[in-house]
Amino acid sequence: MDKEKVIIIGGGASGLVAAITAARRGFDVNILEKNDRVGKKILATGNGRCNYTNINISSYNYYSKNKTIIDNIIDRFPPERIVGFFKELGIHEYVDDTGKIYPNSLQASSVLDVLRMECKYLGVKEICDNEVVGILKQNDKFKINTVKDTYTCDKVVAAFGGKASPQLSSDGTGYPIMERIGHSITSIFPGLVQLKLESNYLKRISGIKVDGEISVEIDGDDIKKDYGEILFTNYGISGPPVLQLSRHCINMVEKNKKVVIKLDIFPKYDKNELFQLLKNRFINMKYKTIKESFIGLINKGLIDVVLKESEIENTNIPGTKFKTKDIYKIVNTLKEWKFEVLGPYYWEHAQVTVGGINTKEIDSVTMESKIIKGLYITGELMDVDGDCGGYNLHWAWATGYTAGRSL
Numbered sequence: 001m002d003k004e005k006v007i008i009i010g011g012g013a014s015g016l017v018a019a020i021t022a023a024r025r026g027f028d029v030n031i032l033e034k035n036d037r038v039g040k041k042i043l044a045t046g047n048g049r050c051n052y053t054n055i056n057i058s059s060y061n062y063y064s065k066n067k068t069i070i071d072n073i074i075d076r077f078p079p080e081r082i083v084g085f086f087k088e089l090g091i092h093e094y095v096d097d098t099g100k101i102y103p104n105s106l107q108a109s110s111v112l113d114v115l116r117m118e119c120k121y122l123g124v125k126e127i128c129d130n131e132v133v134g135i136l137k138q139n140d141k142f143k144i145n146t147v148k149d150t151y152t153c154d155k156v157v158a159a160f161g162g163k164a165s166p167q168l169s170s171d172g173t174g175y176p177i178m179e180r181i182g183h184s185i186t187s188i189f190p191g192l193v194q195l196k197l198e199s200n201y202l203k204r205i206s207g208i209k210v211d212g213e214i215s216v217e218i219d220g221d222d223i224k225k226d227y228g229e230i231l232f233t234n235y236g237i238s239g240p241p242v243l244q245l246s247r248h249c250i251n252m253v254e255k256n257k258k259v260v261i262k263l264d265i266f267p268k269y270d271k272n273e274l275f276q277l278l279k280n281r282f283i284n285m286k287y288k289t290i291k292e293s294f295i296g297l298i299n300k301g302l303i304d305v306v307l308k309e310s311e312i313e314n315t316n317i318p319g320t321k322f323k324t325k326d327i328y329k330i331v332n333t334l335k336e337w338k339f340e341v342l343g344p345y346y347w348e349h350a351q352v353t354v355g356g357i358n359t360k361e362i363d364s365v366t367m368e369s370k371i372i373k374g375l376y377i378t379g380e381l382m383d384v385d386g387d388c389g390g391y392n393l394h395w396a397w398a399t400g401y402t403a404g405r406s407l
């Protein structure tokens with residue numbers, strides 16, 4: 001008897017794992033990929049090192065309009081299961097001190113290599129340079145139309161990915177295709193992305209890095225914070241804590257809320273301690289102007305801007321001439337420098353898509369579409385996004401594995 005035929009649309013993270021698990025179960029598997037090669041985005045992950053999962057995986061690290069699907073998948077796929085899957089393929093894990101897991105080679109190419117080797121061993125065919133433009137179900141068979149051909153199969157895995165970093169692979173072409181066959185798409189926007197800010201000073205401080213804490217303030221209330229290296233750019237702000245908080249900011253900007261980020265560049269000091277620190281510097285260095293007395297305390301490029309933001313007009317007098325209220329104005333800028341968020345930077349810089357196929361239309365145990373039987377949906381294409389730190393690839397592997405096992 002002929003083997004049942006499966007087509008995987010998209011040879012990315014979730015598609016490759018779905019292909020492996022389906023082929024291990026005896027299906028005849030073809031991957032249709034629009035790029036000239038599969039797995040291009042995997043090569044760019046984790047700055048070329050592929051942070052493929054995290055020891056702290058929990059459903060709290062994921063976001064969706066419907067969390068049932070997240071709980072189901074994350075319960076069944078703890079990090080050890082993903083580490084075990086890759087270990088069998090040859091990837092020895094390296095866990096960094098924050099819990100992020102990389103291949104011990106620290107090369108994303110190793111992850112792609114072992115996935116492709118396993119596909120080859122199992123007889124999975126990669127058909128590249130072949131963009132899928134439509135899916136049709138007739139009787140019990142699927143017809144998959146590409147720019148070049150039409151393929152017939154018994155089951156399909158839609159692993160198109162999302163729209164983040166379209167220059168690397170998925171560019172959002174999956175959404176209209178899935179809509180045409182009856183699925184609905186929640187509003188989508190770039191996630192894990194730099195933020196555009198409203199400020200007159202950005203050009204002057206672009207390129208300066210600080211270690212600090214960022215909090216997100218929505219309509220006056222603090223909702224989330226993160227800590228780490230922050231980079232000012234000519235459009236706004238970048239750096240790991242910014243990416244981590246971006247989805248919370250953009251979600252609210254999309255809802256027309258006023259979103260402000262507050263920057264604390266002295267998180268280890270409370271306001272009174274910082275006041276005392278400044279006052280002592282002014283007293284101990286009476287011979288220096290206020291501007292000069294900040295040298296060695298904060299980045300030189302920030303001094304003028306911080307004093308301007310604090311409405312200090314005469315910066316050429318010694319700090320000892322300052323009133324308490326003036327020192328507190330500077331303390332407030334250093335501890336709570338406020339910037340209004342205008343929105344995300346471009347899709348080309350985003351690491352993930354927020355939003356996607358409504359997960360209520362997907363069986364949360366099998367990944368099968370509730371609208372079209374025999375069609376399975378994986379990865380970033382659906383309305384699930386995770387934090388920065390290996391969570392999005394973990395989602396892609398886990399959903400790809402589930403689909404391949406459930407066909």
Ligand SMILES: Cc1cc2nc3c(=O)[nH]c(=O)nc-3n(C[C@H](O)[C@H](O)[C@H](O)COP(=O)(O)OP(=O)(O)OC[C@H]3O[C@@H](n4cnc5c(N)ncnc54)[C@H](O)[C@@H]3O)c2cc1C
Pocket residue numbers: 009010011012013014015032033034035038039040041042044045046047050051052053130131132133159160161162164165168169170171172173174350351352378379380381389390391392393394396
């Ligand atoms: C720069 C960058 C760094 C990242 N680093 C990390 C990290 O370190 N850790 C982490 O967990 N996550 C990371 N991510 C996120 C992670 O890579 C994605 O969430 C994950 O790859 C999604 O897997 P997927 O299978 O859903 O989609 P993708 O991996 O994007 O794969 C989709 C595939 O489908 C193909 N395709 C799209 N449309 C069609 C079509 N019409 N016809 C045929 N083929 C099509 C695409 O070319 C692509 O090959 C990063 C993302 C970026 C952009």
